[in-house]
Amino acid sequence: MLIERYIYLAIALFCIGIVGVLARRNAIIIFMCIELMLNAVNLLLVAFSKMHYAAGVAKNATAGIDGQLFVFFIMVVAAAEVSVGLAIIVMMYRNTHSVDVNFLNRLKH
C-alpha cells in the first residue's frame, strides 16, 4: 500500500483537529480534537515504522519496530492525560455550570 495515503489521512485528521480546537468553544469538543491530532501523529508513526521495517529487514535482520512500540507509550500517556483533562473539565463545570472555554478568561484579571 502506498505510504502517501496514510500521510494524506494523517494530514486530514490533524487539520480537522486544529480547526476543531480553533473554532469550537466547548471544552469537551476541543479535548476530542486534541485527541484527534494526537492520533494523526500515531497513525503516521505506525505507517512509517511499517514502511522502514519492510525496507530495513532486507539489509539488517534486527531492524526494529520502535515506531510501533512508541505508539503504545503515547496511548498510555494519552489515557492518563485524558483522565486529568476530564477531571479539569468536570471541576470547571462544577464552578461555572458551563464548559465554554471563553467563559474562563477571568485568569486575565
Place this chain on the structure above:
Amino acid sequence: MNNVLHLVWLVPFFPLVGFLINGLLRKQLSKPLISIIGSGMVLASFIVSVLLFTEVKNGNTYVANLFDFISYGTLSIPFAFQIDQLSSLFLLIITGVGFLIHVYSAAYMHEERNEHYGRYFCYLNLFVFSMLLLVLGANYVIMFIGWEGVGLCSYLLIGYWFKNTEYNNAAKKAFIMNRIGDLGFLIAIFWLIAKLGTVTYTTPEGSGVFDLFQKLTRTDIIGITMLLFVGATGKSAQIPLYTWLPDAMAGPTPVSALIHAATMVTAGIYMIARSNILYTMAPETQSVVAAIGLATALFAATIAIKQNDIKKVLAYSTVSQLGYMFLGLGVGAYTGAVFHVMTHAFFKALLFLGAGSVIHAMHHEQDIRKMGGLAKKLPVTHITFLIGCIAIAGIPPFSGFFSKDEILAFAYAKDPMYYYLGVAGAAMTAFYMFRLYATTFRGTFRGTEEQKHHLHESPAAMTIPLIVLAILAALGGLIGIPESIMPNAHKLEHFLEPIFAKSNEIKMAALPEHHTEINLMVISVALALVMIIFAWARYSKKPELNEPAGFGKVLADKWYIDELYNVVIVRPLQWLAKFMNSFFEKKVVDGIVNGVGRLVNYTSRQVRLLQSGLVGNYVLLMVLSMLALFIVKFFIQK
C-alpha cells in the same frame, strides 16, 4: 653603626601618630596636652632626623624597602624610603622649622576652642607627615602620595576657619590650582612607566630611572621634564599657577609660615633637584625653567611693592624667592637652589612668624597702614624681623646673601641677561621688604587708642622660636661660603656632591672667574643697600597711607591677573556649565532617560493586548507560530 639608618621609618611615623591621637581625641584632650603631643611628635622626628643626618654625613646612604606597594606584571613599586644627602637635608629643614612653628602655634592659637585647637594640630601633623613622605619616598609614586597629601593639608589648613566663605574660596583655589599641576606630574609618572617600566630613582643594580635615562629619546626626556615642571609650577607657585599662594594667606599665620614658606612650596624645587639628571639631559626644559623662574621672581616682586597687607607682602616675596630657586635649577645651579631653599626656610619662616606676632599684638589687624612705630612695643619681634629682612635682602654675612648670590653668579655664567634681571629683582626685594619693615616698625603708631593700649610683646612660646630662627637666618649661610671668598668653605656643596655627581659629569654648570664673581656680589649688595636706605628713609617718615593711584594701582591690584583668569578661564567655564545644564542636561540627557521610559511604556501597552484571556486566541497564535516555524524550516532555511 649603619643600623641607625634602619630607623628611617620612624621619621614620618611620629607625626602620623600625633595626627591620629590629636585627630581622634581632640574633644577629650586638654589644650596643653594637645600642643605637647603635636609638637613633641615633630620634635621626636627632628631628633631621629639629626641622628640620620650625622650618619649620612659620614657617607652612608640607605634605601628602606618597607613593603610592596604595587606589584603588577613587570612593574613593581615598593613602598620604600630613601635616605641620602638631599633627603636628609630636607628632613632637617622640615622637622626643625616645623617643630619651631608647632611651638609657636601652641601660643598663637590659644584663643581657639578645644576641639578646633586639636583639629589644628592634627592637620599640622598630617601636613608634616605628608611632606616627609614626599621627601623620603624612593620613587616617584611615593613622592606623589606625599605630594597629594600636602595639597590636601594645605586645603584643610587654609580653610581652617571654615565659617568664612572667602577663606573657603581661597582653600578651594589652592586645591584646584595644585590639582592642575598634579595632573602634569601624574602624566609624567605614567610616561616614565610606559617608557622605562620603573619609577624608582636609582638601584644598586642600575635599573632605576636615573640609571636608565639614556634609553629615553629626546622627545621623551623633554616631555617628561616639562610635565614634571608643570607639577612644580603648581606646588611651588610659579607663573602661571602662582595665584593660589597669596590667597592662601587666609589660613592662620603659623600655617602660612609652615606651608607657604618653609616646606610645601619647596616640594617643586625638591622634585627637580631630585630629578637633576633628567633636567641636565634636557637643556630646552632648563631654559624654560630658568625663564619662568626669572619671570616669576620679577613679576611677584613688582606686586609686592604695592601691597599693604603684611602677609600679602610676604606671600609675594615667597613667590619671588621661589622664582630665584627655579632660576637656579634652570641654570644648573642645583646646589645653589637647594641652599636657597634652606636659607629661605629660615628667614621666611622667621618673617611669617614675626608677622604673626605683630598681628597677634594688633588684635588681628593686618593692614600695615594702621601700624607703625611698633619697634619699642615689640622689641624681640622687631629685632628678629629686622634680621629676617636683612637676610632676605641679601646683605652679607646674613644667610640670604650667600644663597642668592650663588644662584646669580651661576646665572651670570649662563647668560649675563639673567643676572641683570635677577639683580633688579633682588633690588626690588630689598626695597619692598624695608618698605614693609619701616611702615610697620618705624614712625608713629597709627592704630586706634584701644589697640595702642593693648600692644604687648608675645609670650615666650612665640618669641623663642623667633629668636632661634633669627640665629639660623643670620648664620645659616655660613655653611655655603663661595670659593671666591674662602676656598673649600662651601660645606653644603661637598655634602650634596653625590646627588648631583652624574649631572656634573655630563655638564658642569660653570661659575664665572673669581674676581668677576666678587664684582657681581659687590654690585648686588650695593644696589640692595641703596634700596634699603632709600626705603627706610622714605617710609619711616612718610608711609604710603593713601590708596595707590595710576600705575601703583595696577601693581596693588596684582596686574589684574586674577581678573584675567576670571575672564579667560572661569567665565567661559561657567558659561559652558550653564549651557550644559540648560541644554545638554535638560534636552539630551533627560531626553534619553525619559525616552527609554516612554518607549518601554508604549511597547508594553501594545504587547499587553496579546494577553486577551481567550483560550482560542492563544491556540490560534500557537498554531500560527508553529506554521511560521515550519515555513522557515522547510522553505526559507533550505
